[in-house]
Amino acid sequence: MHRTKVKVLEGVLDANDTIAQANRADFDRAGVTVVNLMSSPGAGKTTLLETVLGSLEGVRVGVLEGDVQGTQDAERIAAVHTRTGGHVPVAQINTDPGFGGECHLDANMVRSALPSLPLADLDLLVIENVGNLVCPAEFRIGEDVRVMVSSVTEGEDKPFKYPLMFRACELVLVNKIDLLPHLDFDLEEFLANLDDVNPGVEHMLVSAKTGEGLDAWRDWLVRAATREPAAV
Amino acid sequence: MHRTKVKVLEGVLDANDTIAQANRADFDRAGVTVVNLMSSPGAGKTTLLETVLGSLEGVRVGVLEGDVQGTQDAERIAAVHTRTGGHVPVAQINTDPGFGGECHLDANMVRSALPSLPLADLDLLVIENVGNLVCPAEFRIGEDVRVMVSSVTEGEDKPFKYPLMFRACELVLVNKIDLLPHLDFDLEEFLANLDDVNPGVEHMLVSAKTGEGLDAWRDWLVRAATREPAAV
Numbered sequence: 001m002h003r004t005k006v007k008v009l010e011g012v013l014d015a016n017d018t019i020a021q022a023n024r025a026d027f028d029r030a031g032v033t034v035v036n037l038m039s040s041p042g043a044g045k046t047t048l049l050e051t052v053l054g055s056l057e058g059v060r061v062g063v064l065e066g067d068v069q070g071t072q073d074a075e076r077i078a079a080v081h082t083r084t085g086g087h088v089p090v091a092q093i094n095t096d097p098g099f100g101g102e103c104h105l106d107a108n109m110v111r112s113a114l115p116s117l118p119l120a121d122l123d124l125l126v127i128e129n130v131g132n133l134v135c136p137a138e139f140r141i142g143e144d145v146r147v148m149v150s151s152v153t154e155g156e157d158k159p160f161k162y163p164l165m166f167r168a169c170e171l172v173l174v175n176k177i178d179l180l181p182h183l184d185f186d187l188e189e190f191l192a193n194l195d196d197v198n199p200g201v202e203h204m205l206v207s208a209k210t211g212e213g214l215d216a217w218r219d220w221l222v223r224a225a226t227r228e229p230a231a232v
Numbered sequence: 233m234h235r236t237k238v239k240v241l242e243g244v245l246d247a248n249d250t251i252a253q254a255n256r257a258d259f260d261r262a263g264v265t266v267v268n269l270m271s272s273p274g275a276g277k278t279t280l281l282e283t284v285l286g287s288l289e290g291v292r293v294g295v296l297e298g299d300v301q302g303t304q305d306a307e308r309i310a311a312v313h314t315r316t317g318g319h320v321p322v323a324q325i326n327t328d329p330g331f332g333g334e335c336h337l338d339a340n341m342v343r344s345a346l347p348s349l350p351l352a353d354l355d356l357l358v359i360e361n362v363g364n365l366v367c368p369a370e371f372r373i374g375e376d377v378r379v380m381v382s383s384v385t386e387g388e389d390k391p392f393k394y395p396l397m398f399r400a401c402e403l404v405l406v407n408k409i410d411l412l413p414h415l416d417f418d419l420e421e422f423l424a425n426l427d428d429v430n431p432g433v434e435h436m437l438v439s440a441k442t443g444e445g446l447d448a449w450r451d452w453l454v455r456a457a458t459r460e461p462a463a464v
Binding site for chain 1: 272273274299300301302304333334335362363364365366367370383385386387389390392393394395396408410411414415416441
């Protein structure tokens with residue numbers, strides 16, 4: 001009887017991670033930095049893109065929109081004029097062919113959309129995920145960095161209630177700060193809670209309405225796009 | 233050779249629906265009306281319960297809290313005093329033993345929590361689902377009615393972007409209307425969008441902060457609790 005030597009493979013990637021790595025390789029080859037932008041529904045992801053994407057100095061940016069249904073956000077991005085008189089290339093993924101509508105983007109959905117985007121002509125690709133504070137944080141899609149938007153209307157307790165999301169990201173945009181005078185929202189407490197679940201994570205206080213903080217957000221995107229992907 | 237007659241069963245319930253029906257049967261036996269309360273993170277579900285649960289005339293109410301992690305909401309409900317000087321019985325489900333934290337309650341999670349609640353002593357059970365506009369709408373948990381909270385801070389387009397959720401519910405609480413003067417939110421447009429995806433659905437304009445609309449919400453809960461479950 002032969003003794004067969006069985007090689008045990010540890011840490012084999014699941015299908016999503018395998019495809020995310022393939023996306024990652026394609027992005028690297030094209031020299032594109034990829035931002036995965038996540039938040040609750042209505043926290044302001046699209047507005048925070050509309051307000052800065054037309055004025056990213058020297059950066060060619062594209063957007064991939066993820067929604068259960070509809071193309072409203074993609075149409076808003078497509079209407080943005082860049083300083084050179086062009087438009088922002090945008091593609092839309094709708095997750096609703098899944099069971100009742102998938103609540104997140106996964107690597108395979110993103111991969112299926114890549115032929116719709118001119119990767120070779122981009123420096124930066126922003127992928128706007130489905131509005132949800134749970135599952136999007138569980139699926140890598142090939143991104144370099146993860147950014148989340150948390151609206152001050154959502155309450156101080158959110159880092160504790162959705163810790164995986166708040167831990168997964170490298171930048172937190174604290175949005176709608178123009179509403180602070182009208183809310184019982186303790187900003188110090190929120191920031192302490194955030195630091196508790198993701199110590200030292202970078203954050204910016206922003207308002208798409210008043211423009212506060214948008215220069216910092218624009219600069220962050222320009223820096224992300226012009227760094228070498230591996231260094232992000 | 234015997235010819236075997238094969239009986240084809242159509243429309244067999246999946247496991248979730250089977251357990252939801254078992255929950256339903258237990259609720260009926262106990263004479264409890266069950267409300268499944270859903271929304272985005274931070275739309276105000278817990279606050280809209282805190283403000284009315286202590287004053288539901290003649291209704292014995294209990295709460296089942298669903299969260300990825302933490303017991304903040306359950307503690308807030310446990311602190312509510314009823315007019316008879318008692319407390320509201322509350323149990324907490326945490327979904328985080330699942331893969332990264334399940335983004336919704338399912339019938340089996342609810343079933344596992346039932347022994348923690350004094351069903352026989354309740355007229356009304358409110359189940360506060362995980363904050364998410366996608367998956368909670370896909371899982372029946374044995375409820376009589378589904379109520380959702382939509383905050384005016386989230387934008388007019390949400391019925392089109394999360395149609396399953398807006399279609400699934402029998403009542404929509406349009407919350408945080410005290411913020412309307414400070415938002416670019418077109419209430420008429422939102423209500424038209426809502427009616428488009430769920431024609432004729434009942435809605436209430438409420439503000440947990442100013443108290444506007446809370447009497448109507450309280451009355452609705454009392455009526456739901458005092459109707460025969462089958463008639464709800």
